[in-house]
Amino acid sequence: MLKSYEAIYTNNQLSWLSSKPDVDNVKVLVIFEENVSNPPVINNSIKSLYYQSDYKKIKWTTVRMIKSSELLIIEYLLVCLLSSEEYAQKLAYYATVSYVEEYDASVGTGLIAKSIPMLEDVVAFWRRKALN
Numbered sequence: 001m002l003k004s005y006e007a008i009y010t011n012n013q014l015s016w017l018s019s020k021p022d023v024d025n026v027k028v029l030v031i032f033e034e035n036v037s038n039p040p041v042i043n044n045s046i047k048s049l050y051y052q053s054d055y056k057k058i059k060w061t062t063v064r065m066i067k068s069s070e071l072l073i074i075e076y077l078l079v080c081l082l083s084s085e086e087y088a089q090k091l092a093y094y095a096t097v098s099y100v101e102e103y104d105a106s107v108g109t110g111l112i113a114k115s116i117p118m119l120e121d122v123v124a125f126w127r128r129k130a131l132n
Contacts, residue, residue, distance in 0.1 A: 073098050096122055 052072065054065040066072050076095035080088045100122060102114040111119070 069098055 052064070052066055052068065052075075054067075055062050056065055057063075073095050076091045076098065080091035080095065083091060100111060100115050100118045101109055102112055102118070103109045104112055104114055107113075
């Protein structure tokens with residue numbers, strides 16, 4: 001079941017209009033202030049956008065536990081919209097990689113034959129953008 005959550009972004013702060021979503025199927029709607037020509041850059045409030053904020057200490061480092069790769073892609077794209085151009089490009093790349101990469105026990109993880117339908121989605125998206 002798809003759940004819908006709304007947030008409003010004003011003064012570099014994201015405020016949830018409903019309770020913060022869990023990691024089930026989530027649809028996110030963010031409303032920006034009126035008269036904002038460019039989306040603002042988020043500094044310290046980026047972590048407030050992360051829905052999957054569980055961390056685990058493993059050996060000498062701390063790892064963020066990701067339960068839903070689809071939600072991770074949404075997080076990347078949401079922060080991408082709110083970030084500086086240079087950082088947004090990196091996040092768009094990470095979102096694309098997360099969307100396209102697949103795993104198969106015989107060949108491992110990466111751009112493999114199972115990735116072709118997702119790669120076609122990305123190519124079709126950019127074709128539509130280029131033609132409009």
